[in-house]
Amino acid sequence: MFDLDKLIRANIRRAVPYSSARDEFKGEARVFLDANENAWGSPLPERFNRYPDPLQSALKERISRIKGVPAANIFLGNGSDEAIDLLYRAFCEPGRDNVVLVPPTYGMYEVAAVINDVAVRNVPLTAEFQLNVE
Numbered sequence: 001m002f003d004l005d006k007l008i009r010a011n012i013r014r015a016v017p018y019s020s021a022r023d024e025f026k027g028e029a030r031v032f033l034d035a036n037e038n039a040w041g042s043p044l045p046e047r048f049n050r051y052p053d054p055l056q057s058a059l060k061e062r063i064s065r066i067k068g069v070p071a072a073n074i075f076l077g078n079g080s081d082e083a084i085d086l087l088y089r090a091f092c093e094p095g096r097d098n099v100v101l102v103p104p105t106y107g108m109y110e111v112a113a114v115i116n117d118v119a120v121r122n123v124p125l126t127a128e129f130q131l132n133v134e
Contacts, residue, residue, distance in 0.1 A: 007091050008091060009089075009092075080108065081108050081112070084109060092118040094116055098118060098120065099120055101123070103122050
């Protein structure tokens, strides 16, 4: 059976997730001074003085109900650039691994590879826009 965990870098598997005071505090707080939030609130009815939930728990639960998949299986990111970078950081060993790109393609694949010290191997398409498998 396929085990995705075996592909994750060892140091990532050992990492302890960040936990903020807000995650550990179960009461109701008017101000989270440790997060540099505005103690006076927002002049608007919306609560703009608070950081959003970094785990997007409520949104993931809603998507989970709509799509019928466990919330733990849902990934949300700030656009594809963030998702691409996180994939490189989680699965590619800097200075050792490489990625295969088929140009023309989205430029952030190469940018993220360079930033994460992952070698890039470009495999151009043939004149018929097919992969040259030889």
